[in-house]
Amino acid sequence: MSTILVCDDNILVAEQYAYDLRRLGDHQVQVVGSGAAALDVLSRDAVDCVVLDLEMPGMDGFGVLQAMRERGLAVPVIVYTGTGSYDRCADAIRRGASAFIDKEEPVERVAREIELAIERRRMLDEIAMLRRYADDESALLGSSPAMRAFKDAIARVAPIPSAVLIMGESGSGKELVAREVHRLGANPREPFVAVNCAALPEHLVESELFGHERGAFSGAIAQRKGAFESAGRGTLFLDEIGDLPLAAQAKLLRVLEERVVVRLGSTRGVAVPARVVAATNRDLDADVRSDRFRKDLYFRLNVHILRVPPLRDRLSDLPDLVARLLATTCDRFRCRPKRLGTSVLPLLMAYDWRQNNVRELRNVVERMVIASDGDTIGPEHVPLEVRDEGASRVAAPASIGRTFLERKAEAERQIIIAALDRHDWHVTRAAQDLELADHASLLKIMRRHGLTRSSAA
Ligand SMILES: Nc1ncnc2c1ncn2[C@@H]1O[C@H](COP(=O)(O)OP(=O)(O)OP(=O)(O)O)[C@@H](O)[C@H]1O
Numbered sequence: 225m226s227t228i229l230v231c232d233d234n235i236l237v238a239e240q241y242a243y244d245l246r247r248l249g250d251h252q253v254q255v256v257g258s259g260a261a262a263l264d265v266l267s268r269d270a271v272d273c274v275v276l277d278l279e280m281p282g283m284d285g286f287g288v289l290q291a292m293r294e295r296g297l298a299v300p301v302i303v304y305t306g307t308g309s310y311d312r313c314a315d316a317i318r319r320g321a322s323a324f325i326d327k328e329e330p331v332e333r334v335a336r337e338i339e340l341a342i343e344r345r346r347m348l349d350e351i352a353m354l355r356r357y358a359d360d361e362s363a364l365l366g367s368s369p370a371m372r373a374f375k376d377a378i379a380r381v382a383p384i385p386s387a388v389l390i391m392g393e394s395g396s397g398k399e400l401v402a403r404e405v406h407r408l409g410a411n412p413r414e415p416f417v418a419v420n421c422a423a424l425p426e427h428l429v430e431s432e433l434f435g436h437e438r439g440a441f442s443g444a445i446a447q448r449k450g451a452f453e454s455a456g457r458g459t460l461f462l463d464e465i466g467d468l469p470l471a472a473q474a475k476l477l478r479v480l481e482e483r484v485v486v487r488l489g490s491t492r493g494v495a496v497p498a499r500v501v502a503a504t505n506r507d508l509d510a511d512v513r514s515d516r517f518r519k520d521l522y523f524r525l526n527v528h529i530l531r532v533p534p535l536r537d538r539l540s541d542l543p544d545l546v547a548r549l550l551a552t553t554c555d556r557f558r559c560r561p562k563r564l565g566t567s568v569l570p571l572l573m574a575y576d577w578r579q580n581n582v583r584e585l586r587n588v589v590e591r592m593v594i595a596s597d598g599d600t601i602g603p604e605h606v607p608l609e610v611r612d613e614g615a616s617r618v619a620a621p622a623s624i625g626r627t628f629l630e631r632k633a634e635a636e637r638q639i640i641i642a643a644l645d646r647h648d649w650h651v652t653r654a655a656q657d658l659e660l661a662d663h664a665s666l667l668k669i670m671r672r673h674g675l676t677r678s679s680a681a
């Protein structure tokens with residue numbers, strides 16, 4: 225069913241259109257008598273198409289078209305004039321109207337124009353969405369067992385409308401995961417609205433999330449929809465949820481329970497169907513214990529948890545990630561595609577990637593691209609800290625001079641990580657693969673190397 229807004233200062237004409245349109249199709253039709261009222265509805269409700277009279281006192285149809293453009297309202301508009309002036313209609317098309325109709329025409333044609341305009345809008349949205357995914361340099365990469373299991377977990381929770389909590393270290397791809405949940409969710413064509421709870425000053429958090437009425441506080445010069453409302457039936461992504469102030473946590477909980485927001489300064493509730501996806505790199509359990517995070521909100525959010533595997537637990541994804549990052553970085557810098565010399569990948573594989581995961585890898589690739597003049601990136605272009613740590617772990621020429629025992633221990637560490645990675649960090653299976661006596665033996669070796677599975681998909 226589509227929602228149509230008819231705007232005419234002659235309310236009888238508008239009502240007649242509304243009556244006919246309801247009769248002809250699966251349309252919900254709203255009627256308003258002025259340009260200002262039309263804009264009000266457009267900024268509040270999800271409208272699929274506007275039927276607009278060009279001649280109105282006060283703000284006329286041209287004014288409405290212009291205001292819509294300024295506010296980025298991409299709803300298709302079909303115009304008509306009481307005078308039947310073709311020139312004015314043509315002018316309106318130049319200013320962004322989708323089509324024009326004649327008041328004398330049978331309403332069936334009007335309905336047809338509306339359907340065409342809505343269909344065209346849907347197709348444009350879909351193209352924009354497909355393009356976003358096709359262009360997205362960062363669509364979730366990785367086919368390691370850990371990543372495959374993780375992608376399965378995403379696919380399982382994505383269609384469920386309840387809240388999802390994404391946990392993972394800094395730079396491990398939480399935002400990408402949130403977008404993936406949206407893409408595979410029930411309404412991928414609806415908006416994906418991201419709010420970084422850590423980046424907002426405390427006094428603005430609530431207005432950002434829930435919206436405000438004009439004059440709700442000093443500085444609220446115009447009414448504003450909050451992120452919940454903007455997300456419509458799409459996804460609201462609450463990044464760094466652990467940094468949400470306690471007062472806002474209480475309100476968020478209420479909204480999640482009642483699915484209704486009340487803008488600041490208002491008493492009227494607005495239904496908010498958006499699915500909520502939250503992310504954090506904090507230990508929310510600990511935050512709950514120290515009263516930094518509300519326990520009831522945590523329980524509300526942690527029904528479905530997606531734990532992003534850190535890069536060091538899925539090193540077999542590294543070659544693909546580097547290849548992709550290298551291609552996109554060269555593309556972005558408009559330089560010729562570069563390739564990695566053979567000794568570079570082992571250095572990158574041996575580095576710990578503990579600080580910033582894939583983001584750190586991306587930065588390292590960027591630095592290597594800048595550091596190298598030719599087409600090939602050699603070990604001399606690898607940033608020093610990576611090279612040093614990598615070299616001290618790879619049994620490469622640089623490590624000659626280290627003791628035999630150190631090199632043996634490092635080789636052991638690499639073998640263990642590779643086996644665990646192959647088996648999705650399933651200790652028993654990895655132990656069998658390595659032909660160790662039992663999983664306890666492997667656990668002992670892991671402890672010796674300080675290896676723990678920091679993720680479980
Ligand atoms: N699996 C992946 N495949 C491809 N790119 C990835 C992957 N994971 C992360 N990235 C890239 O790494 C960078 C960091 O990812 P993102 O911003 O999603 O991380 P984050 O977990 O939200 O980090 P922070 O905790 O700092 O907010 C982005 O450029 C993203 O595109």
Ligand SMILES: [Mg+2]
Binds near residue numbers: 398399
């Ligand atoms: Mg992030």
